[in-house]
Amino acid sequence: MERVELQNLEVAYGERAVLQVEQAVFERGGIYGIVGPSGAGKSTLLRVMNLLEKPSRGHMRLFGTDVELPTLTYRKSVPIQRQMAFVAQKPSMFQATVFDNVALGLRYRKMDKAHIRSNVDAALELVELSHLSAQQAQTLSGGEAQRIALARALVCEPDLLLLDEPTASLDPYNISIFERVIQSVNREKHTTILMITHNLPQARRLAQFCLFLHKGKIVEWADTKTFFHRPASEELQDFVYGRMIC
Numbered sequence: 001m002e003r004v005e006l007q008n009l010e011v012a013y014g015e016r017a018v019l020q021v022e023q024a025v026f027e028r029g030g031i032y033g034i035v036g037p038s039g040a041g042k043s044t045l046l047r048v049m050n051l052l053e054k055p056s057r058g059h060m061r062l063f064g065t066d067v068e069l070p071t072l073t074y075r076k077s078v079p080i081q082r083q084m085a086f087v088a089q090k091p092s093m094f095q096a097t098v099f100d101n102v103a104l105g106l107r108y109r110k111m112d113k114a115h116i117r118s119n120v121d122a123a124l125e126l127v128e129l130s131h132l133s134a135q136q137a138q139t140l141s142g143g144e145a146q147r148i149a150l151a152r153a154l155v156c157e158p159d160l161l162l163l164d165e166p167t168a169s170l171d172p173y174n175i176s177i178f179e180r181v182i183q184s185v186n187r188e189k190h191t192t193i194l195m196i197t198h199n200l201p202q203a204r205r206l207a208q209f210c211l212f213l214h215k216g217k218i219v220e221w222a223d224t225k226t227f228f229h230r231p232a233s234e235e236l237q238d239f240v241y242g243r244m245i246c
C-alpha cells in the first residue's frame with residue numbers, strides 16, 4: 001500500500017510510442033531522480049501520473065487506490081489528483097496576491113478561513129517568503145514565483161510531489177532554498193518525490209534512487225550511488241559521461 005506502482009503503461013501519438021513502462025514502483029518517502037536526454041518521455045511520464053494526460057494503456061496503484069488511467073473519468077480523478085501536487089519548470093501565477101495563489105487548493109477543498117490562514121502562513125514561512133504575502137503574484141521575480149509555486153503545491157500536504165525541472169531557471173540561491181524545502185518535507189512528512197532534472201549533481205544531492213529514461217523506456221534504475229558510479233547500460237554510461245548525442 002505504501003507505494004506508487006505503474007504497470008503496462010504506454011503513451012503513443014499516432015503510430016509513435018513515446019513512453020512504454022512495463023513496471024515501476026516508487027516507495028513512500030523516497031526521492032527519485034528522473035534523468036534522460038531531451039525527448040525521452042520524462043515529462044510525459046509525470047503528466048500521465050498527474051492525470052493531465054491519458055495514456056493508451058496503463059494502470060497506476062496510488063498508495064492502495066487502483067487507477068485505470070485510460071478510462072478514468074473527471075469525477076473519479078478529483079480525489080486521486082488531490083493526493084498529489086505538481087510543480088513545472090515555469091510557474092504560472094494567477095492574477096491575485098501571493099496569499100491567494102497559495103490558498104487556491106485549500107479553497108477548492110473548502111477548508112475554513114482560519115485553517116487556510118494558518119496553513120498558507122506556514123507554507124510561506126517554509127519557502128522563506130512570508131514578507132511577500134500581500135504582493136501581487138504576477139510582480140514576483142522568477143525565483144520568488146517558483147518558490148511560491150512550491151508553497152502552493154505543499155500547502156495541501158500531498159503524498160506524492162511531482163517536479164518537472166523545477167529549478168532549471170533558478171539562480172544558485174533559489175536552488176538551494178528549493179532543495180532544502182523539498183528535503184525537509186520529504187524527511188518530516190514522508191512525501192514521495194519524483195523529480196525530473198537535467199542537473200546531474202542535483203540528482204546526486206537529492207535523490208535516493210535514480211532512473212534513466214531513454215527513447216520512452218526505463219533503461220536503468222538504481223540507488224543513486226550505483227547509478228552514477230557504476231552505470232550498467234551503455235546508454236547511461238554515454239549520458240553520464242556526456243557522450244550521448246541526442
Ligand SMILES: Nc1ncnc2c1ncn2[C@@H]1O[C@H](COP(=O)(O)OP(=O)(O)OP(=O)(O)O)[C@@H](O)[C@H]1O
Nearest residue numbers: 013018036037038039040041042043044045198213
Ligand atoms: N502532444 C504531442 N503530440 C506529439 N508528440 C508529442 C506530444 N507531446 C510530446 N510529444 C513527443 O513525445 C516525446 C517525449 O516528450 P517529453 O516532453 O515527455 O520529453 P522529455 O524527456 O520531457 O524532454 P525534455 O527533457 O526536452 O523536456 C517527444 O519526442 C515529444 O516530441
